[in-house]
Amino acid sequence: MSGLVVVGASYAGIQAALSARDSGYAESITVVADDHLLPYQRPPLSKDFLLDKVKQDGLVLRDDAFFKLKQIDLILETRVHAIDRRARQLSINGSTTLDFDKLFIGTGSHARRLTIPGSNLDGVCYLRSIRDAIDLKERLRNAAEIVIVGGGFIGLEVAASASKLGKKVTVIESASRLLERSVSPVVSQFLLDLHTRHGVDVRLNEGVAEIEDRNGLAGVVRTRSGARLRADLVLVGIGGVPNDQLARDAQLNCTDGIVVDDHGLTSDPAIYAAGDCANHYNAHAQGWLRLESVQNAQDQAKAAGLAIAGKTGPYDSVPRFWSDQYDAKLQTVGISRNFDRQAVRGSLEDGQFSVFYYRRDKLCAVDSVNRAGDQMAARRLISGGVSPTPEQAADLSFDFKTLLTTIKAVGA
Amino acid sequence: MARITFVQPDGSENVVNIDSGTSVMLAAIRNGISGIDAECGGCLDCATCHIYIDESHSGVLSPQPEELELLSSVAAIRKPTSRLSCQLKLPPSITALTVHIPGAQS
Numbered sequence: 143m144s145g146l147v148v149v150g151a152s153y154a155g156i157q158a159a160l161s162a163r164d165s166g167y168a169e170s171i172t173v174v175a176d177d178h179l180l181p182y183q184r185p186p187l188s189k190d191f192l193l194d195k196v197k198q199d200g201l202v203l204r205d206d207a208f209f210k211l212k213q214i215d216l217i218l219e220t221r222v223h224a225i226d227r228r229a230r231q232l233s234i235n236g237s238t239t240l241d242f243d244k245l246f247i248g249t250g251s252h253a254r255r256l257t258i259p260g261s262n263l264d265g266v267c268y269l270r271s272i273r274d275a276i277d278l279k280e281r282l283r284n285a286a287e288i289v290i291v292g293g294g295f296i297g298l299e300v301a302a303s304a305s306k307l308g309k310k311v312t313v314i315e316s317a318s319r320l321l322e323r324s325v326s327p328v329v330s331q332f333l334l335d336l337h338t339r340h341g342v343d344v345r346l347n348e349g350v351a352e353i354e355d356r357n358g359l360a361g362v363v364r365t366r367s368g369a370r371l372r373a374d375l376v377l378v379g380i381g382g383v384p385n386d387q388l389a390r391d392a393q394l395n396c397t398d399g400i401v402v403d404d405h406g407l408t409s410d411p412a413i414y415a416a417g418d419c420a421n422h423y424n425a426h427a428q429g430w431l432r433l434e435s436v437q438n439a440q441d442q443a444k445a446a447g448l449a450i451a452g453k454t455g456p457y458d459s460v461p462r463f464w465s466d467q468y469d470a471k472l473q474t475v476g477i478s479r480n481f482d483r484q485a486v487r488g489s490l491e492d493g494q495f496s497v498f499y500y501r502r503d504k505l506c507a508v509d510s511v512n513r514a515g516d517q518m519a520a521r522r523l524i525s526g527g528v529s530p531t532p533e534q535a536a537d538l539s540f541d542f543k544t545l546l547t548t549i550k551a552v553g554a
Numbered sequence: 555m556a557r558i559t560f561v562q563p564d565g566s567e568n569v570v571n572i573d574s575g576t577s578v579m580l581a582a583i584r585n586g587i588s589g590i591d592a593e594c595g596g597c598l599d600c601a602t603c604h605i606y607i608d609e610s611h612s613g614v615l616s617p618q619p620e621e622l623e624l625l626s627s628v629a630a631i632r633k634p635t636s637r638l639s640c641q642l643k644l645p646p647s648i649t650a651l652t653v654h655i656p657g658a659q660s
Contacts, residue, residue, distance in 0.1 A: 164588065183595050200576075203595075207570075208586035437593060464599045473599060514620065518601060518627030 145169030146450055147232060147242040149222050149388070151181045153439040154417030155248030156204055158406075161447025163212050169243065171214045174234060176221045179272065180204060185436060187275040188299040189466055192282065193306060201272065225392040227410055244412055244450050247389055247400060248443060251382035251418035251434055256291060260353030265360035266376045269296055278377065285374035286310060289363045291350050293320040295465050296379035298333065302467040305340050312343040312371050314350055314363070324463065326478050328497050329509045332490055336470055345369075382434050384419045397421060399432040404456040406446030414450060416442035416457075426460050426506075426524075427477040437462045460524045469493070473517040476507030476524050485532035488513055496520070498535040505529035522546050556644045559652040560587045561608075572644070578653060579603040579640035589655035596640035602659040603639040604628040608652035617641060630656030 146162055148155045151173050159171050182201040190196040209216050224233045225245065232240045253268040255261070267278050278300075282288070288304050290297045293315030304311050313320075319330035320337075337344050349366035353376060356362065363371045384399035395401040395409035399421035406414040406422075417439035424431040438461060445457035465472045470493055481499035488495035496516040499507040505528075508520035519542035523530065526546075534540045558581055560568045572581040582590040582603075591602035601624040607614060614637075617625065621641045625632055644651060 160586075185595055185597065202584060204586070205584040208584060211586040436595065440593060462599075464594065464597065466597065471598070514598065515623045515626060517599075518624065 144230075144241040144243045146171045146244045146246065147240060148173040148246045148248060149175075149232070150248035150250060150419075151175035151177055151216065151218070152248045152250045152417060153181075153184070153203075153436055154250070154419075154443040155246065156181050157440045157443035158246045158248060158414065158416060158447045158450070159214050160212060161444045162450040163214065163447075165448050165451035165453045167447075167451040171212075172217060172240070173214060174217045174220050174222055174232070174240065176219065177271075178219050180206070180216075180218075182272055184272075187272065188269055188296055189303055191275050192279050192300065192303040194279075198272065198276070222388060225388060225413075227392055227413070230412060242412070244414065246406075246443075246446060246450065247408075247413065247415040247419060248417050248439070249385035249388065249419045251384050253378065254381045254383050256350065256378045256380065258350055258352055260355060260360065261378075263353055263355055263360040264358065265374070266353060266378060268378055269300060270382075278375075281375050282307060282309065287372050288312070288375045288377065289314065289371050289373040290377045290379065291363075292379040292381070293317070293344065293346075294379050294381065295321065295324070295463070297377070298337065298467055299465060300377050300379065301337060301342050302340070305337075305342050306468070310343075311341070312345065312363075312373075313337065314345050314348050314365060316347070316349050318347055320344070320346075325472075325474060325509050326481065326484065326497060326499065328484070328486065328490070329472070329511070332493075332495075332511065333467070333470075333472075336468060336493075340468055382418060384421070384432060386419050389413075389415065389419075397430070402442075402446075404445065404458065405449040405454070406442055406457065407449060414446040416446050422457070424461065424477075425458060427479065431461075433461055435461070435463050460521060462521065470511050471514065472509065472511050473514065474507065474509045475517060475521050476505075478507035478509070481506060483532060485535040487516060487536055487538060496535075498530070498532065500529070500532060503529065505535075516542075519543070519546065556648055557650045558582075559650070560589075561652060561654045562589060563655060563657045574644055574646045576643065577640050578605065578642040578644075578651070579638070582639065587655075589659070590639060591659040592640060593660075594640075598624060598638070598640070601625070601627050601629075601638060604630060604656055604659060605637055605639045605642075606633055606635045606654040606656065607637055607642075608654065609635055611648075611651055613648055614642065614644070614651070628656075629658045629660050 354362040389400045400415040406416045421432040441459040448455040478499040483500040496510040510517040594600040
């Protein structure tokens with residue numbers, strides 16, 4: 143067997159295999175994954191799955207029928223130990239090898255571990271895989287008080303879910319505001335108010351010093367400022383670390399993830415990578431980025447799949463994220479970092495607004511809460527390089543379609 | 555269980571069986587039906603699972619306001635029969651449905 147070998151049945155891995163096949167790649171395609179399950183959806187793990195609104199069966203993303211139709215071989219429960227670049231061969235499960243003409247690495251990321259006294263105690267949890275989610279859900283059932291370390295997407299989504307389940311929730315965040323790396327201060331403040339209103343105790347500028355043992359389990363979280371918080375369960379969401387060991391061992395160029403170009407190509411012309419494990423130069427951010435999002439995984443892998451099939455379609459999508467917390471749907475497009483002007487459309491009080499960010503008079507990002515229409519327009523505006531004036535953005539009666547028509551005319 | 559017939563823009567057809575309660579989008583993704591991107595996985599974030607319901611069908615529930623808001627942003631032409639397939643779940647009374655896939659999702 144040679145052809146294309148994909149490591150990881152992740153969003154990126156499956157998308158790369160699919161795009162290669164759909165773009166005319168005629169050789170064999172094999173996906174190797176250490177997981178024991180068919181590819182599954184991850185975003186619901188922190189939300190509907192914890193709330194029991196969707197069961198494990200409902201999370202399946204690609205069924206056997208998909209693999210059969212697309213003629214993609216899926217090999218589960220198989221770990222890749224090393225890449226032999228010269229022989230174009232993987233060593234798997236210790237003693238076996240697998241040849242490849244092209245290799246795609248979609249190994250994702252893992253949760254950054256907390257390293258303080260007591261952080262190895264039973265009851266200190268992370269959320270990344272379905273295994274983590276099953277464990278967390280089970281433990282949540284019997285927990286009354288929960289401490290969440292980290293006010294990022296995972297921490298806040300679990301806070302919302304746990305609070306809906308009637309738990310007493312405390313969120314500890316070391317920065318001065320929530321989601322600091324992803325949204326602007328206005329949105330951080332909105333989220334702080336939202337969580338506070340739902341009874342979540344959010345402590346900013348605070349760290350965790352120690353987790354104290356209670357009968358062999360995590361029992362009390364001692365903060366840096368000296369507070370002692372009872373906890374039946376501690377959920378840690380302090381960011382992700384790329385799974386790039388395989389690539390580093392093979393001497394592929396890596397810096398906070400596997401370095402790739404806009405076709406997902408690594409420093410080896412036969413090896414591609416995309417998704418959480420890859421680091422790319424992002425024109426919209428004007429810098430190197432490693433993004434952890436479904437959109438990035440899929441779009442970047444699509445570019446790699448095309449390249450593997452000998453076609454070209456470079457990755458240049460505007461980064462997008464979304465998050466659901468209580469009744470707020472947060473959507474964001476673009477990179478708001480270093481913005482110098484903003485305009486608010488809608489009402490923060492009503493929980494329906496968008497914030498438009500400008501860098502040197504150019505629209506660079508839009509965050510929306512329960513304003514999906516704005517968000518859809520914003521995606522087209524930013525990718526088309528068209529900026530409404532801040533006054534137009536703030537004017538609810540202004541219809542972005544008048545500007546979008548210009549884009550279509552230009553593109554036609 | 556319902557039989558969904560997906561019709562591609564070129565007229566070719568694929569038939570997929572789905573459980574009631576499973577969205578038409580998820581059925582398409584799981585079975586490798588081309589032309590439905592469903593970037594967001596069904597959380598009403600992206601409008602890339604747009605389909606047209608065959609006009610011969612009635613009895614499918616009408617779209618909710620959130621879906622309507624996103625339908626105004628679909629890439630292909632919006633028609634009265636336009637739906638986001640992630641929001642389309644069939645009641646047990648419907649045992650067969652034909653949907654048409656548009657030429658573009660983004």
